[in-house]
Amino acid sequence: MDFGDFLRRLTACRACSRLVEYRSSFPPGYWAKPVPPWGSGPIMVVGLAPAARGGNRTGRMFTGDRSSQNLFRALYEAGLASRPYSISRDDGVELHGVYITSAVKCAPPGNKPTAEEVKNCSRWLREEVEIVKPRVVVALGRVAWRALSEILGVREEFRHGAVVEKNGVYLVGAYHPSPRNINTGRTTVEELAEVFKLAKRLAGV
């Protein structure tokens, strides 16, 4: 399957009317389309959804908001990114063996997609798993975990630090690096970096 063709079809998607309406309301200069994933390699990192002022502003997944900065500090610490930030599409950051995407590709109001929107978007996530063929998938949060469990055939519930192997693919659970999770101490950048170091070992990179 051709990744360019995948991106063309993805960025034209209008399956969720509420999210199409929301992204159409963004200010001029924002990325008012489904947000493209980026990177390549045996480790797939799957977030919840782009933020309106993050991925749907900059046009690149996990770029330009505070969750992105937390994620990239952890990736950098684990040796999976060339810089500890992700600011814009031309910030020069390189990923080392990592592909970054999310369960839902359009920003939802209040960062809360509906169950139907997650289901709609799982078609794209399923294609990504088929194209990328990851050895390790890191699910950032419960929504991403459940979407991936459906695709991979995993029955276990989400838990931070969970590792489940299914048909040669490891599914790893971690709390989402949202400002709320970091500020309340539910998790830390250092903890997430440890999860990524584990993912590297499982992926053999």
Ligand code: SF4
């Ligand atoms: Fe399409 Fe996913 Fe965006 Fe819904 S959230 S419109 S399925 S790309």
